[in-house]
Amino acid sequence: MRFGFIPLFLTALVAVAFAAWGYNQYVARRSMEVSLNNRYQRAFYDLLTKTQNVEVLLGKGLVVNGREQSSAIFASVWQQSMMAQEDLGQLPVSPQLTGRTAKFLSQVGDYANTLIRRAGTGAAVTREEWDRLRNLYSQATILNRELHKVEARVASGGANFWEIPRAMASSKQGAPMGPPQHADFRSINREMQTYPTLVYDGPFSDHMERKSPLGLTGPDISATGARDRALALLDRSPGTTYSAKVTGLVRGKIQAYQVQINGRKAGGDERATFLISKKGGHPVLLVTGRKIGTPKISMTEAQRRAERYLTKLGLGKMRLTYSIRQNGIATFTFAGEEQGTVIYPDLVKIAVALDNGQVTGMEGSDYLMSHHTRAPLKPKITLEQARSFLSPNLKVESSRPAVIPTDGGNEKLTYEFKSTLAANTFLVYIDAATGEEAKVLQLFSSPNGTLAM
């Protein structure tokens, strides 16, 4: 009897301890679930509020006429739709189901932004712009209606957002069955598919995705041709033997052969990928993976090597605009130069390893996308006239003509003014046709280089 009591007591004790531990775990997990679900709910209700605001504001945008009011309304559309897009991205619903809706919200905001800029110049809203706005308004109405259906289900306690990732995890193996919201978002996405493509002057406009390279010239080359070209353009480090083979075709906007290069050397193999465009055999991109030793080369020497490599690529006439030094690698950004004008869209970047001065990277896709024979660059106003449009707070240090890319993927001839306010340096671009400020960049300098934002 006495011998039986102690084990029994201990077993009970252990059982109680386990039960307590288990209960604790359960409570902890439960509270995590609730707090996570609350975050999702918040994002969802924020999304609802903001899409509602977008609908109302777009409705007002259809009737507003005054410059001040339309700027204010479109600024709110921009802000509210971008915030709605952000909320949508926080929901545990895959982009497969939210992609079209997210795109709609980005475009509404982006389009509103271009309208604000238009309103700022005093131009009246054209018939075409008004029609586009009306389309967006009716689409926003549909989105709102559909989101309210989801809301009705969420509000009636039918489902938690928490269940979505769990259900998705379990559906990965078997049937693609999701929780109810999953289906709701699928139907929203279907509704959003009906809205037409939107082309305007902004970075999220549909025409930006269809942009094709302007700088690809010459006949198509073969895979062997690409391999030989890559080996010829490679900057070899001394004492290394190189071999190359084509491992595939990269089908981006610039179709390019993927040439894999292996460099053998006692004490440090290197491996590089060189993309050579199919059309014309232009170098698109070079990435080298190897250990970078302690820096032995100065930035001036590295710059000299980068410039020499540019000549090797056949791109002699370019201007260094920017350099940065990170983790033993110096990266130099060169812009094109034509008719005494800096051409910022024609960018080529060269990376030089500071341990032995080898060029380990090059990036020429910007150049290939935008380089073309340009019409004579004729400014309508003089440099002195452009200077008079600058803020009086700025002290101009230097100025020059420059072609810059616009948000909508076009180019603009401007005057670039490097100027300072107190300790801060800015690049201000004045449109050489209208005298409007086209862009303002601030330069942040650090020991490693300068960051333009």
Place this chain on the structure above:
Amino acid sequence: MMLRRYIPCILVMVLVLALCSFALAQNQVLYWGASGWDVSQVQQRLASWGYYDGPIDGVFGNDTADAIRTFQWKNGLAVDGLVGPATMEALGLPVAAAQEAPTVSRGAVSDRDSVTLLARLIMGEAADEPFEGKVAVGAVILNRTQNASFPHTIAGVIFQPGEFESVENGQVWRELSTEAIRAAESAVSGWDPSGGALFFWNPAKPVSAWVWSRTIIASIGRHVFAI
């Protein structure tokens, strides 16, 4: 509907504006009815020099105004009962620099945060991939921020729920390797070996059937890249 939602915001703004203008007023001229720390300092100074024997309560009342007038008269200042810059200086208190050239702070902007965050994801998703594969994964994240269908910030893309396995299981919080950081720096500088891809996955691992409907445009290491 919208207006009601904005009322609290408007109230807060009005309050902030009121406080700002008040703070500005304090910086410039103190007069009867003003209150606050600046007034206390003036009272303190006047009391220690024997012009004022009222309470140091930070309220500019009649007693303070009288004391100021006496002080101004004795020190050859314009007797107006107001504490302007001249009186402030005579009291030995710091005068707020008002009408000088606009000063702008130097700023503390860097791209370190985006590089580090990107390096974390590269570490989580492509630690065993060749260097160009790492750069490509970083480039996919940046391509997404430029695409209308995805969040427009690096953090927004990386932390989109359910998008990256390494974010879900905490692998991204491992220690960073130099190679991952260099790959992130390359991607931020504009290198994109993926040719503009928006998706990547390892074909050897189970993935949702949906991604296979995307157009594969490149294959690097163990990953395929698609738009």
